[in-house]
Amino acid sequence: MKYKKGKLWKIPTLVVCAVLFGLLAADISGSYVTAPIDVAAYHILRSFESSAATGFFKIMTNMVHPVVLLVISLSMIHILKQRKYFIALLGNLILTVLLNVAIKGSFMRIRPPQEMHLVMESGYSFPSGHAMVAASFYGFLAYMLKQADLKKSQRYAFTVLNALIVFLVGCSRIYLGVHYATDVIGGFCVSVMYLILYTEVISHYFAAEALDAAHHHLDVKQELVLSFAYAFRGIFDGIKNERNMMIHYSVVVLVVVFGVTLKLTVTEWGICLILCGMVIALEQVNTAIEAVVDLVTEEHKELARLAKDTAAGAVLVAAITAAIVGGLIFFPKLAQLFGL
Template sequence: MNLKLQLTRAFFLSLASVIGFGLVAILVGEQKIAQFDSAVTSFIQGLESPTMTIIMKFFTTIGSIPVVIILSILVLLFLYKVLHHRTELILFLAVIIGAAILNQALKFTFERARPTAHRLIQESGYSFPSGHSMEAFALYGILAFLLWRHTSTRIGRSFLILISIIMIVIIGTSRIYLGVHYPSDVLGGYLAGGFWLAAAIWIYQHYMESRK
């Protein structure tokens, strides 16, 4: 795939994500998404069992700030020590730190209270958009992008994409299952994370093209 096509795709993915987030934010702000939230929450929480709760708590822990920091440090060491790619290191840092800052800015903008009906764990702070979902999308999305560039086989790339999707989906779902986020929070987190990820990749690819 040539660089111009990659730039075009990244731009339109970023644009589509920010438009999608805007639509969800409007529905949340006008309280017109309650039926969607109720239906999805009822389905996911209807799967509750002792085993499922253990699994969901495990994945929500993986998406927590301490674990994300540990994983990020390991990735940074890999990029710097093994691949010797400093520009990719900067891209990774920009995506992860930028997503965290953007998430907090959005939370304090919308100030949506968390659900209280059926909580299996305790959380504080505002609800929209989901920080776990946004960071999961940013972290596993940028990992997929960077590792894809160093994976030559179709099987390897397919496995990479599959694992990334599974991690993003399950971490987001765990937040709904455990009762600390509405489904629209998770959807908003995915879209906001997608916007930031695609925008960062677009800037990175544009920078690499200008260097050539």
């Protein structure tokens, strides 16, 4: 199967970003050849320092605050009439945050000296979480704009605006003294690579029906793509049709928001991710079992009841376990935050 003409740019972009990120990662782990770039970028941006500039860049850095992103998400989905992308948008944010935490924990680069900071920040520096979230979130909005029923000029204007926001968020982290320029560039590289892959998966999911129609004419590669499309369709259908599934995903969003706010460690993020994944996976299995039992059993049977109750019980045990472990992680941090 030939690669679609409109997607030809993705492969060289992936390669360039991967090479650039690899060079940055190798450099910050030893030689720091890029130090002059960090110093120059910092001094150029700080040359504009004033109360107005500081206020402006503080606003820009907050363009990736969870509350701001949620408001923008709801607004854009309403304006563009693209409700089907809501879960994909939230999933994009969650995956980006988790990816950033994992990479930061791998490199453990210390932030710029405290005397450079104009805002309070903690944690590791490479890659910039704000840069990653900005690129992945506003980049995904640009993807949504491409699918929306808008005039070409409107799509272009919105896309340019999104790109400008991403650039200014990156600049704000350098100006405020909490990141090096290489942190920001590294964050952009990771998000571009991730976003190309993520939007490919989402595109294949929404194209599942078209693939269904051509199912008997697919080769092995297309069969593999179709299997992923079916899997994602199962996840999305579960969310749309099962109230409990929406509750579980809402809890995941809350965990990510509070995790970012309370600055969980890499280990704590790993524990939360495993527990959330376990609960959601069991709920998916429970939904599948209930659907199959209802399909093959028209009247009440004891074994059918046992199958459904046992599956539901497994979800309950996992949810209670996750709640207890989550409480052990979050309650001490909340108590410390409120001085209790």
